[in-house]
Amino acid sequence: MARIPGRSLWLSAPVGLLCAAVVAALVWLAAPMVPTVVTWAGDTLRAATARAEAAPPDDPLAAALAGEAPLDCRDIYPDDLWRQLAWFPGALLAQSAVIPETATPPLVEALTPDIRISCRWHTRDGATLQTALATVSPEAVAAGEAALRAAGYVCSAPAPTLSCTLATDDATETHTFRDGWWLVSVERGWHPEDYAGRIAARLWS
Structure with a gap:
C-alpha cells in the first residue's frame, strides 16, 4: 500500500490512542448526566402537553361573559341559527342596549337590569x-319570577336555570335566568325552531 509522504507512523499511533482516551473520558464524565437529561426532556414534554390540554378554547363569548371583551350579537347566536337568520330574505339586524318590548312592563322595573347586548332582527313584512x-341581582330574579308567574307565564326551574314562557296568537316571549344573567327573547310573526332555547344553549352549554 502506498504511503502518504510526510506521515509518520510512530507519531500517528500515539496521537490516535490519545484521542480515543479523551473521547472515552468525556463519555465517562457525561454518563451520570444521561438520566437527568432524559428526565428533564420527559418533564418538559409532559408539561407542554398538559398546558395544551388545559388551555380553554379560543371562544370570544367566554371572554365577553367574563367582562374581558365587548359583547357582540354574533357572540350569543349558535352558528346554525346565525346563518338561518342572516340568510333569511330581507332580514336586517340592529344591535343596541335597548330592552325588548315585553308583555309585562312591571318585570323590567323589578329586575333593574344592566343590559349588556340587545339584538333586533326584522323583516320587510314587519316580523321581528x-x-x-x-x-x-339574585333578589331581582325572585321578584322577576313572581311577576312573570302572576302575569300567566309558564315557568320551569331545573337548577340552576329558571325559564318562563308566554305564547299568544302573534308572539312568543321567553325569559331565562341563570348565574346572575337574564336572557329575554320576544318573537313576533317569526318563529325559528327553538329560537330562545338554542341561544340559551349557546350561552350555557
Whole structure:
C-alpha cells in the first residue's frame, strides 16, 4: 500500500490512542448526566402537553361573559341559527342596549337590569325577533319570577336555570335566568325552531 509522504507512523499511533482516551473520558464524565437529561426532556414534554390540554378554547363569548371583551350579537347566536337568520330574505339586524318590548312592563322595573347586548332582527313584512342579555341581582330574579308567574307565564326551574314562557296568537316571549344573567327573547310573526332555547344553549352549554 502506498504511503502518504510526510506521515509518520510512530507519531500517528500515539496521537490516535490519545484521542480515543479523551473521547472515552468525556463519555465517562457525561454518563451520570444521561438520566437527568432524559428526565428533564420527559418533564418538559409532559408539561407542554398538559398546558395544551388545559388551555380553554379560543371562544370570544367566554371572554365577553367574563367582562374581558365587548359583547357582540354574533357572540350569543349558535352558528346554525346565525346563518338561518342572516340568510333569511330581507332580514336586517340592529344591535343596541335597548330592552325588548315585553308583555309585562312591571318585570323590567323589578329586575333593574344592566343590559349588556340587545339584538333586533326584522323583516320587510314587519316580523321581528328581539333578544337581550343583561345582568341582574339574585333578589331581582325572585321578584322577576313572581311577576312573570302572576302575569300567566309558564315557568320551569331545573337548577340552576329558571325559564318562563308566554305564547299568544302573534308572539312568543321567553325569559331565562341563570348565574346572575337574564336572557329575554320576544318573537313576533317569526318563529325559528327553538329560537330562545338554542341561544340559551349557546350561552350555557
